[in-house]
Amino acid sequence: MTPAPDERDRIRAAGHRILTGCPERSNGALTIVALAVESDVPRNALTQHHTDLKNQFYEQIRTRGDAPDSEKRLRKQIAKLKELRASDAAEVQQLKADVEALVGALHLAQLENQQLRGLSRPGTIRMLPTPVPPPQQRE
Incomplete structure (x- = not known):
C-alpha cells in the first residue's frame, strides 16, 4: 500500500499541533499513537514508512526539555x-x-x-502413689 501524497504533510502538521498544545483529533499525548490519530494515518505508517518523522517528533519533544x-x-x-x-x-x-x-x-x-x-539416671525416677478417692465417690 502506497502512502497518500499528503501523508507526510499531515504528520508534520499534526506534530506541530500536538507540540503547541492544540490537538484537534487526539488527546494531545506526546506519543506516536497520538501523532497517528492526530494526523489520521495508521500507526504503522509512522513506525515503518515515516520513521524519520517519528524520530523528528521525538527529537522536538526532547529539545523542549520534555519527555514522551x-x-x-x-x-x-x-x-x-x-x-x-x-x-x-x-x-x-x-x-x-x-x-x-x-x-x-x-x-x-x-x-x-x-x-x-544427662541428669536422669535409670533407677532414680520413682513413681508417686496415686491418690485413692474417698469412699463416697466409689461405686
Whole structure:
C-alpha cells in the first residue's frame, strides 16, 4: 500500500499541533499513537514508512526539555521497581538475621536437652502413689 501524497504533510502538521498544545483529533499525548490519530494515518505508517518523522517528533519533544509520555511512564515504573527492590533487600536482610537467631535458639535448646537427659539416671525416677478417692465417690 502506497502512502497518500499528503501523508507526510499531515504528520508534520499534526506534530506541530500536538507540540503547541492544540490537538484537534487526539488527546494531545506526546506519543506516536497520538501523532497517528492526530494526523489520521495508521500507526504503522509512522513506525515503518515515516520513521524519520517519528524520530523528528521525538527529537522536538526532547529539545523542549520534555519527555514522551511512554518514557515518563517507564521512568515511573523504574522508580517503583527500585523502591520494591530496596524493600525486598531489607526484608531479605531481616529474614537472614531471623534465621541466625532461630539457629542460635535451636542450638541452645539442643544443649539444654542434652543436659537434661544427662541428669536422669535409670533407677532414680520413682513413681508417686496415686491418690485413692474417698469412699463416697466409689461405686
